[in-house]
Amino acid sequence: MLPATISTGKEGTSQKNVFLSQIQRIMQQETEKSNRRQLTGSYITSVASIMLVLFMLGLLGLLVLHAQKLSEHIRENIGFEIIMKADVKEAEIIRMQKMLDATPYVKSAAYITKEEATRRLSADLGEDFIQWLGNEENPLLPAVDVRFKAAWANNDSLAVIADELMQQTIVKEIFYQKSLVHLINQNVQRIGMVLFFMSLLLLVIAIALINNTIRLSVYAKRFLVKSMQLVGATESFIRRPFVWSGILQGVLGAFLAIVLLNLVLYVAVNNLPELLLLQDRPRVILLYAAIFVLGMLLTGISTQLAINKYLRSKTDKLFA
16 A cells, blocks of 8 residues: 555655646746736837937928028028119120029029019009100119029128129119118028027937937846846847847837828928928938938947946846
């Protein structure tokens, strides 16, 4: 009877060990699943945070680009009228117009005949003023309407150009509103300064937020970093996958931010078709490229700095 009892006891112990190992395996699998869920959630949260920060930065960038394009459009509508003398032949006026078109500072030059000047003035007055003149000759003179490129649309440049043109024998006078030109340039400079400081502030905030997001992501894996270091892994070997993971997060965040920016542009253009006049695709593409590069650089550098911190910290400091 004793051997049977012993056999029974061994079988019970064996079954107990098998049962305990199954429970341990199940618990290990659940722990691994929980860790994977936590890592996945942390990764998604990190990418979403990077995306939102880059989206806000890109949104401000689009605002700056459109404001710059608008200021260029306004300044390029600044110009003056060159009033010709009464006895000037049309061929001479056309020659001056072509000469102005060939200069680097002129965007457009249009010849305005006496008839065209009369039509414009009548449209502005709302009635035909010629009928009030009776038999008198049309007092309006032919002119050349000049519009300048944005870089030359300021009072200093216009004054120099006007002085040069006044030396022409066919020119009677040059008319432009100096106070309006000064006011437009002054407002453009103020708006530019405001947008510059807003961009600088948002860039600093973006760097801080992305850096903190990456630090939190690396903080969750600090024990893994130290474990790899304790088993003899080199710092470069430990650092490399974390840095590439951070760069990938930056790329995904930048891609999603650009998708949102394109959606915003699509909705804005559909509601305000006039914005198409301010579209500058090459600059927008450069902005998107800058967002990609910025996302990669910020996440890569922040990950490397965070990893270096835990590589050089003592084990007891990891619990702080």
